[in-house]
Amino acid sequence: MxxxxxxxxxxxxxxxxxxxxxxxxxxxxxxxxxxxxxxxxxxxxxxxxxxxxxxPLSVTQRIFSLVDEGSFREFNRLMKTKNPLNFPGYEEKLDKAMKNADLKEAVVTGYGDVHGKRCVICIMDSHFMMGSMGGVVGEKITQAVEKSMKHRLPLLIFCASGGARMQEGIVSLMQMAKVSAAIKKHSKAGLLYVSILTHPTTGGVTASFAMEGDIILAEPGALIGFAGPRVIEQTMRQELPEGFQSAEFLQDHGFVDRVVPRGQLRRTLHKILKIHGGPYHG
Structure with a gap:
């Protein structure tokens, strides 16, 4: 409890x-x-x-709090971003992010068990360039969706992102469509996808796979939206409602199914997987 x-x-x-x-x-x-x-x-x-x-949780902290001990098996661990547009200083920024977050990219993908229930899990980490989505992030998530379909396993994606990565231009933006297409195939295959929104989930991630889950959960107080509230206020020239773009506000307006405190998340996911996730493995 x-x-x-x-x-x-x-x-x-x-x-x-x-x-x-x-x-x-x-x-x-x-x-x-x-x-x-x-x-x-x-x-x-x-x-x-x-x-x-x-x-904010790191990938390691998230795995420790979520999956059964020793059950997580990462795949595509060595997949690494290059500089497709030769954007000045991008390689240096990536190197710094890798050292600071101790990750190759802003998402980690793998298999893991939640109370004995095998899942494919994607965990985005805001410590790596604010969890921004580039070509490798989109490719790793797409391959995770495909592995979920291949093995007929439930899919969990923990979203945390500042949006698409400007240094990769259209390569980054096209990941929205690519991942969404994979999610659509996943849905047609009759498989469960649970999206968990953490702070912050914004930009192109919100506009694509983050809001496409069969069940959408969120952590308390998480900022969820496309553009930030200041940008919206300056564009619309009007004051926004109190708590606008918070997880609780989105739940009240039907965009989020449930706001779940972190300490209850593992138990909540277990219940969802037990009801909707198909037979147990292992």
Whole structure:
């Protein structure tokens, strides 16, 4: 059962700057500005104990919190982006992103079990160039969809993206159509696709496969939309409703089926897979 762990080790954030705090001891919540003891954050699924803000998860953290221990098997691990348009400085930016995120690209794909239920899983990571979608991201997700069809397995995609990658131009934009075409074939094959929207899910990812799931879940407080709220306000020249583009707002307006706290996500997915995902494997 999901718990919000209480802690007596709160510190008034106004007294400190982040650089004053020893690494791995305390961290500041970007939502409520409280200082959180790092061990409490780790034990609470990277959720703030004070305001329940969901911190971004790395791929490793997501796998650890979701799949049965030792069951995840990555594929296409070595697939790596090149510079199709010879965009200035793109190789250097990719190298920096790979070092910072310890990933080859902004998505990891593989097989994994959720309470014994075998799935194909795609996990986007916002730590790699804000999870932006380029040619390799689209290709890895497309191949994951095809493996799901080949082995008749449910498909889970954890979306986290700042949109299409401008350094790849039309190569990036065409991934919207390519992945969507694969998702359509997946649907015609009668297979389950669950889309899980995390913070942020924006741009071309939102305009394509993120919103094409048979069931669409979202983490609390996630920003979900095509253009950002400031861009929309400046374009429309009017004030947007409170909470516009939040996961809760989209659920209220029928774009998201359910907002699920991170600690309940594994159990919720297990129920969905048990009902809709076909026979158990393994």
């Amino acid at each position: 999901f718990k919000i762990f209480s802690t007596k080790r709160k510190v008034n954030a106004r007294q400190f700057k982040q650089r004053d705090i020893p690494e791995q001891l305390y961290t500041k919540c970007s939502s409520c500005q409280e200082m959180i003891y790092y061990a409490d954050l780790e034990s609470n699924h990277q959720v703030c104990p004070s305001c329940h803000h969901h911190f």
